[in-house]
Amino acid sequence: MQVHRPYTLHDALALMAATPTPTPIAGGTDLLVSWHHKPKEKLALLDLSQLGGELAAMRLTADTLELGALTTYWDVIASPEVSRAFPLLAEAARQVGAMQIQTRGTWAGNIGNGSPAADGVPVLMAYDATVVLQSTRGRREVQLDGYYTGYKKTVRLPDELIVAIQIPRRTRKAEWFEKVGARAAQTITKVGVAVVNDEKGWRVVANSVAPYVCRCRNLESALQKGQKFKSPEEIRDILKNDIAPINDMRSTAAYRETVLSRVLFYRLADKA
Amino acid sequence: MDKFDLSLTLNGKSETRRVALDARLLDVLRYDFGSPGTKEGCGEGECGACCVLLDGVLVNSCLVPAFQAAGRRIETVESTPPDLLQTLNATGTSQCGACTPGVVMSIRWLLQHPEIAESVGLRAFMSGNLCRCTGYDGIIAGLEQALQSNAKKAET
Numbered sequence: 001m002q003v004h005r006p007y008t009l010h011d012a013l014a015l016m017a018a019t020p021t022p023t024p025i026a027g028g029t030d031l032l033v034s035w036h037h038k039p040k041e042k043l044a045l046l047d048l049s050q051l052g053g054e055l056a057a058m059r060l061t062a063d064t065l066e067l068g069a070l071t072t073y074w075d076v077i078a079s080p081e082v083s084r085a086f087p088l089l090a091e092a093a094r095q096v097g098a099m100q101i102q103t104r105g106t107w108a109g110n111i112g113n114g115s116p117a118a119d120g121v122p123v124l125m126a127y128d129a130t131v132v133l134q135s136t137r138g139r140r141e142v143q144l145d146g147y148y149t150g151y152k153k154t155v156r157l158p159d160e161l162i163v164a165i166q167i168p169r170r171t172r173k174a175e176w177f178e179k180v181g182a183r184a185a186q187t188i189t190k191v192g193v194a195v196v197n198d199e200k201g202w203r204v205v206a207n208s209v210a211p212y213v214c215r216c217r218n219l220e221s222a223l224q225k226g227q228k229f230k231s232p233e234e235i236r237d238i239l240k241n242d243i244a245p246i247n248d249m250r251s252t253a254a255y256r257e258t259v260l261s262r263v264l265f266y267r268l269a270d271k272a
Numbered sequence: 273m274d275k276f277d278l279s280l281t282l283n284g285k286s287e288t289r290r291v292a293l294d295a296r297l298l299d300v301l302r303y304d305f306g307s308p309g310t311k312e313g314c315g316e317g318e319c320g321a322c323c324v325l326l327d328g329v330l331v332n333s334c335l336v337p338a339f340q341a342a343g344r345r346i347e348t349v350e351s352t353p354p355d356l357l358q359t360l361n362a363t364g365t366s367q368c369g370a371c372t373p374g375v376v377m378s379i380r381w382l383l384q385h386p387e388i389a390e391s392v393g394l395r396a397f398m399s400g401n402l403c404r405c406t407g408y409d410g411i412i413a414g415l416e417q418a419l420q421s422n423a424k425k426a427e428t
Contacts, residue, residue, distance in 0.1 A: 001274060001294045003339055025337065032296060032335040033316045040294045049340050074329075094392075098400025100332045100378075101317055185399030186318065 002044040009055065013136045013161060015046050021158040022046035026070055027104035029097065030113045048161075055163060060085055067165040069108035073120070077102065085169060088123040088177045088194055095119055095179050098186045108162040111144065114152040114212065117250075121213040122194035122205040123177055124165060132164040133157075141166070145203075148212035170198040178263045182250075190251040191260050195267070197223070204264070209243040209256050216242035219264070229265055236261035280341050282307060283351035297336035298322045301348060309349040311373050313402070320401035323374035324348050330381040332400075349373035352380065356418055365414030367405035375401045379415050383422050 004022055006012040015022060022044040025031055031045075048055065048070060056070040060081055067076075073093035076082050083090035096102055096110075096119045110120035111131060121144070129144040133156055144165075147154050156162070174197040181187030192207040202223040204216040218241045229235050236257055245256035274293040279286065282305055289304040301324070302308045313321030315334050322333040325347040349372075360379070366372040378401050382388055389397065394412050403411060 003293060003337075005339065028335050028337055028340070029317055032337060035294075035296055035334070036315065043294075045337075047337075047340060097317065098320065099388075099397070100320055100323055100330050100400045101335075103329045104331050104335065185396060 001040045003047060004045065005047045005050055007050050009051055009053070009134070009161075009163065012046060012048065012051060013134060013159075016161055017136045017159045020044060024048055024112065024161060026106045026109050027072060029101050029105040030109060030115070058082060061169075063169050065167045065169065067107050067167070069162050069164055070106055071108070071165075072104060072106050073102040074099070076107075086123075086127060086167065088126065088175055088196070091177050092119050092123040092179070092194070107165055111147065111165070112154075112156070112162055114148060114154055116151065116210060116212050117189045117192075117208045118213055119179060119189055119192060119207065122192055122207045124167065125205040125213060125215065126175070126177075126194035126196040126203045127167045128170075128196075128198075128200065128203065130166045131156075131162055132166060133160040134163045135159045135161065139163075145205075145215055148214070151211035153212075170200065172196055172198040176267055178267060180259055180263065188250060191245075191256045191263075193260060193263060195264075206243060206260055208250075209245040209260055211244065214243070218242050223268075229268065232258075232262045232265040235264050235268075239264075276339065278304075278338055278342055280343065281345045283347055291338055293339065295338040296334055297324070297326070297338050297341050297346070298333040300338045300341075301333060301346070307348050307350055309373050311370065313370065313374075318402065319371070320374040320378065321371050323377040323401065325377060325381060328384065330378060347377070347380070349376050352376055355421075356380070356383075359417050359421060360414040363414040363417050364406065364410030367403075367410065371401055371403040375403065375411055379418055382415065383418055386419060386422065389419070 004015045024046045026048045055068040057068045058071050059066045073096050076089050076093050107120050110118045125144045130141045177194045179192040189208045194205045196203050202220045204219050207213045218238050245253040275290050278291045279288040291300045291304045301310050311321040313319035317332045317335045324333045327344050
């Protein structure tokens with residue numbers, strides 16, 4: 001195993017351009033799970049934990065929240081200003097593992113790991129977040145909605161590093177997040193959904209119901225047209241073209257479809 | 273096996289050991305720094321038996337690569353103040369003991385940051401430490417007692 005521990009972003013990006021491409025590590029809460037069972041001989045890690053500076057900063061301005069790539073869930077929970085400006089971030093952060101995970105896990109890592117069950121991604125996508133990627137070749141911004149192209153597949157090129165996440169501050173008419181798991185605390189999501197209605201319209205983002213965290217565009221356009229739903233089944237029919245749930249160790253496709261449509265039906269009836 | 277010299281401050285003492293590059297903080301604490309109080313439970317960041325304070329923050333040491341602990345302060349169950357242990361003994365916080373090192377470290381973190389309890393219930397706070405014997409009643413009793421004596425100490 002190889003470990004690089006750069007002190008500057010400049011050095012980190014140079015290392016990302018090397019072959020073989022190293023795997024970036026920040027909080028390690030995904031990478032180190034069952035660590036002793038993993039083959040490590042060929043592994044090269046790029047430790048981001050010493051970069052600090054811009055990558056560790058969280059900046060809230062009048063029109064944007066920028067989360068440096070090293071921002072943890074706990075950083076958001078512990079910031080009253082950020083929690084107030086983006087309540088769903090704090091709400092979702094509190095449901096990622098336990099506090100011992102929240103103090104280490106990063107939002108950027110949650111995006112980068114690309115799990116369909118990622119709990120940080122639905123709220124970020126519902127808030128219309130942008131991912132800032134950087135390499136020795138330059139810097140570019142990619143909409144988080146559009147970042148995933150398949151199961152654990154993303155538009156990030158091998159030498160690019162996620163350096164920040166940007167979220168626009170908008171007036172919101174509705175925002176909520178619901179996570180369903182086997183128990184109340186410390187659970188991996190069977191089905192989850194974040195909903196935001198702001199000046200740009202409705203965004204409905206679900207996790208654990210497709211190969212990657214995805215927007216439910218058919219449902220969004222129905223909401224956009226002002227459609228009211230008479231039953232969960234009506235929502236379920238619309239969602240059929242938005243999601244592709246599977247049976248796995250955590251749940252079944254039927255459960256996921258049913259619960260997602262019921263959660264949406266009852267919450268929309270409340271808040272829409 | 274690749275190794276490196278790891279220097280850190282363990283329970284207030286600066287120490288250096290030559291450790292495996294791919295070791296976890298949990299491994300080096302137990303097998304290199306001679307501090308076996310921290311226990312491995314699941315090794316997956318679920319059970320919390322391996323909790324330590326890393327620069328004053330509660331973490332699962334099974335998910336921290338040892339190299340990230342270089343130059344940092346680690347507190348483990350071994351440095352628990354005797355009066356806190358006494359309180360936790362008296363309230364039945366420990367039963368079989370498997371989860372206890374982690375439970376104690378979570379309690380110590382909350383005592384250092386009692387403001388966390390204002391937004392999270394004590395049972396929710398303890399959800400990162402899986403205990404299969406006490407039913408959590410003894411743990412919560414210990415936590416409440418410890419918070420009370422802490423508050424009293426702060427007053428005097």
